Amino acid sequence: MATEYGHGYGYGREDRGVRGARLPAGLRAPFEARSWRELGYVLLGLPIGILLFTYAVTMVSLGAGLLVTFLGVPVLAAGLAGCRGLGALERTRARALLGMRVADPEPLRVRKDGAMGWMVAVLRSGTSWRHLLYAVLHFPWAVFSFGVAVSFWAYGWALLTYPLWFWVFPLYGGQGGLQLYGDENHRIYLDNPFEITVTALVGLLFTLATPWIVRALTSVDRLLVHSLLGPSRLASRVVELESDRGVVVDTAAADLRRIERDLHDGAQARLVALAMDLGLAKEKLAQDPQAAARMVDEAHGEVKTALQELRDLARGIHPAVLTDRGLDAALSAVASRCAVPVRVEVDLPSRPAAAIEGIAYFTVSELLQNVSKHSGARSASVDVWRSENRLMLQVVDDGVGGADARAGSGLAGLAERLDAVDGILVVDSPAGGPTRVTAELPWRG
Structure with a gap:
């Protein structure tokens, strides 16, 4: 199959998208929907992290403690199965707020029917244990990212809007403004126009930096979700190899159809016509030798053409010069x-x-x-x-x-x-x- 160029096949295409934005990315970031979705992901991460961690630690501890009896096995299997279910919730959250497309992990391979077969499959599955590991690791990271994101976001907007609400302090608090420093002898308040302006500028810097800090935090969440809640590298490789095998089979089938078509429409048709011409030449040999000779000469030319077509076809299959x-x-x-x-x-x-x-x-x-x-x-x-x-x-x-x-x-x-x-x-x-x-x-x- 030839690779086509030209306007209809990929040549001459121009990017019709917007060449540039009116504002630089650094100034747009605090108002972009993506930044607010990522902030929402971090804020939701803390309660969900607490839920995941509490459930995982409770079920695994209870199951491990009961392993001295038979009850420990179903409790531990139920705990791992619950982690898989909560992992599906996390994949959905990452897809909705971070735009991640994480494929579902490989399903359980239950080799025996019944509850025992299901429990063995859950306990043997590496996916189950990776979901448990995610539940344990996600909690401390969720606490850290929540604290950092909320601190930067709250301080940034509070300082940026300080010129709008600093009047609250002299009117209701009995002081000139926010207290920057204070001891028994000295107190420094942000109360004059210069200090208020500087405070707002510091808040602007915090506000502009917050989306990028949150984005850096969510990059770790992306890594955790992708590596622990998605398919394992081995399973992904198996799927890739199966897909590649399908491509190879389809390509081989297409090549066989092309060879069959070339033989049928080319060399085979030419050889059939050559056989008919030789048959006519044989009949005319006794009656009109000159006409028969001309037909044999034409048939000789057809043989050369058929041989050239067969050589070209063989070269297309695998050229001898390459071997x-x-x-x-x-x-x-x-x-x-x-x-x-x-x-x-x-x-x-x-x-x-x-x-x-x-x-x-x-x-x-x-x-x-x-x-x-x-x-x-x-x-x-x-x-x-x-x-x-x-x-x-x-x-x-x-x-x-x-x-x-x-x-x-x-x-x-x-x-x-x-x-x-x-x-x-x-x-x-x-x-x-x-x-x-x-x-x-x-x-x-």
Whole structure:
């Protein structure tokens, strides 16, 4: 499948979003909805943290104390199950207030029916114990973040609005203003215009800094939720591998359908027509030898064309030059068929695994095909090198630019193929060019 360029496939797209905001981010932050949602998350964290910690410690302590009897097992299992339920509540809170999309952890694998099978599954599940750990660790952090956030928020707004309410002190308190310092001999009040102004400016600094401090605090909450309440790294890897296996199977099936279609519509149809022409030539051989000779000559040309099509098809499956001579010679052959001049430089100390070598070959082939058809380039270059245990490919052209792998084009399909073998595709293609596509594959030599 070719990777399409052009306005319909990712080239020439412009960002129609707002280029800039009227106010800098530092001045907008205290009034943004995101800042208030994060503050709400921190404020709710304290009561929820108390609930989680109290429940977890009570149930686990009670269950551990009763383990000398059979009652300890169901109590401990119930405590862990409750932590999983409260963990689902925390994921919902993080999704609503922090915008986090944390997938649900892997479900319980109950191997035996009945209550005993369920209890064993809960106790054996690493997810259950990670939820318990979250309940224990979240409480002290919730206390700390609540105290810091409330202190900065309250002091900031109180000092910022001090010019509006300082009159309360001389009118009802019998003093000039807020007392900054006082002992038996001296008292300092914030009561003159200069001090009131400075106090408001300090409050402004606190108010502007508070959203960023709260955001830093919630980054720790994000880490806790993601690492302890989401799927384990092993489960995520299993899901990723299953997805990659599906991509590989789909790609192989698509390649088989393409080969079948090319054989049916190309070489097979040509060979059928050739057999019919030879049959007619055989019938005319005795009656009209000259006409038969012409038909045989035409059939000879058809045989050459069919052989060329079969060679091209075999090259598309796996080129012999790649197997015999490696990437340098194979990519040079591909570059020679490109519509624009291509410089090829391959610097490899040895050959990678055959499967990785084939993927690298077809990746460069597709990218150069797109350079020929869609980029409008005058020249291109291909560089291949090894970096530690990774095979690096880079194709650069001086065309119109604007390619975008996120636009659902062939670049997205190519990225999926590379991802199936733990590879990466990075596209750098500003409008006006140049386009630089970098692919990274595991070496596996």
